[in-house]
Amino acid sequence: MKITCITILWSLAMVLLSDESQASKTEVRCNFTEKNYSFIPMDIHKDVTILDLSYNQITLNVRNIRTLQMYVLLTELYLIENNIFILHNNSFSNLSNLEILNICRNSIYVIQQGAFIGLNKLQQLHLCQNKIVQLDPDIFVPLQNLILLNLQGNLIRSFDVPQLFHLELIILHGNPWNCSCRLFNLQNWLNSSNVTLENEDITMCSNPDILKSYSIKTVPYKTECHSKFSSINEDLDVYFKSISNSTFNYSLNNITINSEHESFGKSWAFLVGVAVTVLMTSLLIFISIKCPVWYNFLLSYNHHRLEEHEPETSEDGFTGNSSPLSEIPETNSEETTVIFEQLHSFMVDDDGFIEDKYIDTHELHEEN
Incomplete structure (x- = not known):
């Protein structure tokens, strides 16, 4: 009997020792807090399971993500108070063994x-004390075994129901919750599911003012909020009621003033354009009336080059053939005189001779 008891105790001791040794072998901790690192070190032991990189300057850029993928045995990762602004796609895609991820106190x-x-x-998943304004509930779809979600201390005003089937605890206080009809589905989910809202008493509505004393889990909603279509109108109505009259009037005045300035600016540009067009047109008309030099200049080019079959002009300026006036049938001398005088009035004659620029004077001198 004594031998049997001793054997049993010995076997139990060996099991406990084996469990402790196995745990000591699988758990590898690495602490790199407050090292002022900008990049995740690449020389960490590959078998690390718990990695603490809190209080550094890590940004989780492409280089850091590639380095992080090397530590596939990680079960806990702490990146508290770093310089992370964006969580990119596939930032943790190779960490299939990760159970705890803490990225609190970043930006x-x-x-x-x-x-x-x-x-x-x-x-x-701890995302507390960041600057998150809106969350798409679909981002939680891969987290099928998530038990705790910490969103405390962000800038979230509304939150659709996440698809988290095994969630047991959610932390939402410290956000400026807008308890309009958009938050009705979240409240209904908190009350009907098995999830626990931590610090429920301090998870309060921030607006509208009449609901600031209520928790987001107990705020009384009107029957209209049960309707999907009326929820939009209710949300807008509550939003505008939450704005003070002075702020609304000030914004309205600014909009009116800006619109007046804009319309005045456009009309001013139009008037300037019209005035410039009228002035330019008037100036052209005045020049054309008061300065007819251009007309006389054009008249001097009314003649044309003599054709080869036409007879040469004589020295007295008249052709061998009869004048074109003589070709006009059935014209008397008086009509011919009037026509000649009208034609002569348009000619500029200083010395009694008509100068034809197309006649080569050098050839005329040789002929003479």
């Missing part, structure tokens, strides 16, 4: 759709 304002792809075993 995250964008989480891309596929940021959490590959985190099939993740149980705790």
